Amino acid sequence: MIAYVDHPDGGLVLDLEGLSKIIKEPRLFLSSLIFSEAPELLESAVDVWARVGSRELAEATYAYILQLRRGLMEGRDLLLRIAELFTDMDYVDALALQRALMLGIGRTTCDLGAAIFVENPRLSLYGRPYRAPPNGVVASSARAPLYLVLNRGTKKVVDLDTMCVVPYSPSGRPEELHPLQRLSREGFAVATRGSPTCLIEDVAADGGAVAPRGLAKLLALKPCS
Structure with a gap:
């Protein structure tokens, strides 16, 4: 594949x-x-x-x-x-x-050292973006709420979901965070290269992956423990 x-x-x-x-x-x-x-x-x-x-x-x-x-x-x-x-x-x-x-x-920009965060339009105030940048911004777009953000961490999560264009919630409310945004805040670097060891659901593990359910099933990824 x-x-x-x-x-x-x-x-x-x-x-x-x-x-x-x-x-x-x-x-x-x-x-x-x-x-x-x-x-x-x-x-x-x-x-x-x-x-x-x-x-x-x-x-x-x-x-x-x-x-x-x-x-x-x-x-x-x-x-x-x-x-x-x-x-x-x-x-x-x-x-x-x-x-x-x-x-x-x-490689993607994640593997070069920076992730792209895009403000999740479903979470925008009255349909308009907050335009509240995340931490670690290297560059931002003047055309859309897009941010190039430093991607560093002591652990790694394999992104099999977004190709390093991570939905971002400016509010920071846990229920609104995409798993990759949450893991980035917890000290994980996002990678698009590498073979994942498990599927991150309730438990996060170094080398685990975030993936759509269909792909996770095809790859026979078991939940991290």
Whole structure:
């Protein structure tokens, strides 16, 4: 399995041919969980990004990914470039960015040292965002309540749910927190690489995963204890 799409028209993706078809359909591409580097599909993904999001951001990110692949910059340099672009990002750009990074270099911004937090629109006051940033903000968007946030911790949680675009509740009320936001507050670093040891539900464990129920079942992940 190289990808998973939690959608009625998606499901398991077992090979590059299947992933190529997913990438060409924006609604599936932007909701996909991609687990493997596939640079041969990067250009196709960037083309889709440019159609549904910002062409300038898509093309700039593509150029930076190629520079890293050619050894002209390191991961921390790429993250700095992304931070410089972040002010112009919208929701679609954030989703496409993480998938392009995974295809191009096998990592998301989480693995480079910063997570993207997006204010959960369902929790906004009267339908309008709070625009109250979380702690550790490296960069923020002027177009949407999106934040690039330092991703550090003494323990690791494997993100098999959001591709490092974490729903964020400004209120901080426990019942409103996405599991990844809660774990980040508890000292976990979010990772999109690595094999999880268990499924985090009631108990959190180093190396555990947050995942949709269907994917957790397919991976035979047992609850952490």
